[in-house]
Amino acid sequence: MNSTTNLNESFIKVRGKRFHYIWLRDNCLNPKSRNPDTFQRIYDYTENPQPKPLYVELNEEELIIDWDEKPSHRSIYPISWLLKYAYDPEPKQICNEPKLVLWDRFWFDKHPIERHDIHSCPQLLWMDELCALGFTLLSNMSIEEMESFLTKSIGPINATFEIVSDVKPTPDAKDLGNLMIGPEVLPHNAHNYKLSKFLMLFFYCVEHNAKGGESILVDSFRVCEDFRQKYPEYFKILSETPIVFHKFDPQNNYYFSDTAPIIQLDTQGNIYRICFNEKNCERTIPFEKIESFYEAYSIFYHYMKNPAYQYRFRLNDGDCLLIHNVRVMHGRTAFDPRSGIRHLKAGFVDWDYFTARRNFYQSKHLYLS
Ligand SMILES: [Fe+2]
Known part of the structure; x- marks a missing residue:
């Protein structure tokens, strides 16, 4: 003893x-x-x-x-x-998350982003970057490798009607991003009408040789902190007023609908989720609140559209962009489909799988000898 x-x-x-x-x-x-x-x-x-x-x-x-x-x-x-x-x-805490790095366009002047070759980059390196910045950019992935890489590295690709969908100009497009004219898509996040899940969104670049079509990312947490500082009353309105996010889907006979504030806070007042998608929201709120809500929304949207907050880059063939969907908004500049092809594949993996895989690497020494 x-x-x-x-x-x-x-x-x-x-x-x-x-x-x-x-x-x-x-x-x-x-x-x-x-x-x-x-x-x-x-x-x-x-x-x-x-x-x-x-x-x-x-x-x-x-x-x-x-x-x-x-x-x-x-x-x-x-x-x-x-x-x-x-x-x-x-x-x-047994598993530590890297500290969030909030960014705007100017942050990248000092911290240029590297593409991580999937065949040589340590997995925890790009995983940590995805946690800290809310996105990471992988490269040198063949289309044959795409699904198995995502499934084996992170987790099952989320079952939607199409497990992986095509983003390219399409006759009878079911999304504005697939219109034949290659329009600009303003920053937004996906699937706000299915609020029960946090998602990792991926875009895999099959081919991109069209003029234009740069990808746009916005760190909505950065935007929100600046918005809160400058417009506290408007911040309060957007964090306390639920609005409707919905999708009517006649191809599969579903009407998805969910209700939430655009800015969601935890009990300490920290931002933990942003729901922002001009394409799929309805500003149906009480009569007395509607004018002030429109004012707050308009200013918030101008932040999202402000190039000072946008990181723009071009996806190349074989790149795979991974995004923390509740934090980083995605969009693109317009492109001319007559000048060439812009063809991406898009899909989702539950964020829980990403977190669990990363936690596994951090804690396995406690369980496995
Ligand atoms: Fe989108």
Whole structure:
């Protein structure tokens, strides 16, 4: 037994951190307490709410405890594991997200964006960039690789009617972006009429040799912070007034509709989601509020259209742009379909899969030896 250990106390100190015996017994890593294949808990602490240690050994590598139980039970905790899960005085986050970097056009003058070759770039590098900036740009992907790369690197491509849809001039277009005239598409985010999901949006460039058609990205979190600073009353209106986002789909017999404020805040007042899509929203709100809402919306929309907030670049054949859809708006400049081809593939992966895959890389050493 370690000389500093007092078995009469309710906790033990390991490298300056206190751990309660009840917590230690509850979090025992022994296969009888936790299934080693599924990593799920088997032990029910409520059957033994006051576990008593009989023997404790604390060495450089491990904490070993024999419990006063029948049959006898030994728990072994690697010190590194304990320190990772220490909760004295507060639990730490096991998986860390990179700090958000809010950007505008000028930010890229000092921080030019690199395309990441999918065959050589470490996965966590582009994943961290996608977290920090809200987008990342991959390159050198063949069309045959596209689906398997996204599925294996992140997760299943979201099942919509077309799993991956084409973005190109199309007769009988079902979206403004596919009109035969190649019109400008102003910044927006996708699928606001299906609010239950956070999505990662991808655009894969099959071929692009038309004149124009530059991609446009806007960091709506950057816009919102500036908007909040300069127009606090309008910010309040857009964060407190729900509007309707909808899509009428006669091809598949659906009418999707959902209601939410454009700017969504957490309980601390931090922005966590923006719903902004001029194509698919209805400003149907109470009579008394409508004029002030139009004023606030108009100023907000001018921020989105302001080139100072827009990062513009050209997608090349084999590029794949990944976007955190609730943060970064996407759009494009107009192009002339008579001058050449602009053909993209677009689709979604649940953001939860992206986060879970990234967290897996961060935490696997705690589970897998
Ligand atoms: Fe879109």
